[in-house]
Amino acid sequence: MTETSPICILCSADSHCFDGALITLLSAQKETKRPLHIFFVTGEIKIKKKQYHALPESDLKFIESQLQRYNKNAKITCLDWTNELIEKLHQSKSFKTRFSPFSMMRLLADFHPELGDRVLYMDIDVVVTGDLEQIFDCDLEGNDVGMVRDEVGSHWLGKNYCNSGVILMDLKRLRENHDFDLVRKKLIKNFYFMPDQTAINRALKNKKKIMSPRFNDQHYLHEDTVIRHYCQWIKFSQFFRNVAKKPWDVEAFRKCYGPEIHRDIIEEYLALKEEYAKIKS
Numbered sequence: 001m002t003e004t005s006p007i008c009i010l011c012s013a014d015s016h017c018f019d020g021a022l023i024t025l026l027s028a029q030k031e032t033k034r035p036l037h038i039f040f041v042t043g044e045i046k047i048k049k050k051q052y053h054a055l056p057e058s059d060l061k062f063i064e065s066q067l068q069r070y071n072k073n074a075k076i077t078c079l080d081w082t083n084e085l086i087e088k089l090h091q092s093k094s095f096k097t098r099f100s101p102f103s104m105m106r107l108l109a110d111f112h113p114e115l116g117d118r119v120l121y122m123d124i125d126v127v128v129t130g131d132l133e134q135i136f137d138c139d140l141e142g143n144d145v146g147m148v149r150d151e152v153g154s155h156w157l158g159k160n161y162c163n164s165g166v167i168l169m170d171l172k173r174l175r176e177n178h179d180f181d182l183v184r185k186k187l188i189k190n191f192y193f194m195p196d197q198t199a200i201n202r203a204l205k206n207k208k209k210i211m212s213p214r215f216n217d218q219h220y221l222h223e224d225t226v227i228r229h230y231c232q233w234i235k236f237s238q239f240f241r242n243v244a245k246k247p248w249d250v251e252a253f254r255k256c257y258g259p260e261i262h263r264d265i266i267e268e269y270l271a272l273k274e275e276y277a278k279i280k281s
Helices: 018-031 057-067 082-089 101-111 171-177 179-189 195-203 250-257 263-280
Strands: 007-012 036-042 045-047 050-052 075-080 118-122 126-128 145-149 162-170 208-210 227-229 233-236 240-243
Touching: 007 018, 007 101, 018 036, 018 057, 018 126, 018 263, 036 057, 036 101, 045 082, 045 101, 057 075, 057 263, 082 101, 082 179, 101 118, 101 162, 101 171, 101 179, 101 195, 118 171, 162 171, 162 195, 162 227, 171 179, 179 195, 250 263
Parallel strands: 007 036, 007 118, 036 075, 145 208
Antiparallel strands: 045 050, 118 162, 126 227, 145 162, 233 240
């Protein structure tokens, strides 16, 4: 790949996720030499009494303008797959759980040729600390996806149970073999505590490459970490304790992880958030 060929990123979130999207995508382009083409899926979904609203396109335009400070060719494309999600997965036993239905959007990626032949899905509670080229160009060795073992689930649900917060997808292969069909069928038929994550692990058990923890580090920040993921993990002390502090909850995050962790990106985020608030007002 050349330095000008884009790295395709897939994210999905609702209107409450501007802060996470800003931190994740800003850190991604800041650390990556090649331009990012981000496909950001959002929309309007009502489930029972809960209404999920789309992240405004104006928010994404502001984030895009900040990415272009680091690479003028960075781009965000806003997509709405709401109708498709409802059509394909509304019968899922896991559709009405505590998890946002937007997390299931990634399971529609194989239907969309605009994403190209390869895409890197990332949750928006990650901070990128290395060049994403290192994961994007990984050889999947004939597998459909590349994933990292889940810090908690791999102890209880099988040693190769993976975290779905970062997924490298070979879309060309997925379109040819239709393996995501099986993921979607499992999600519709079965109830899982971790819905689409478990469906992916069960359906693609023998078609996923186990990647280095540095591509989805859920526990500590190491020197070679490329993506640090701030999902829930269990701290073993006198008692079991869930740790789930997010980078945008700055005071709690710094109290948990220390004031120096991601200092540059968090301070930049705070300044940009204040700037954007003035623009909107």
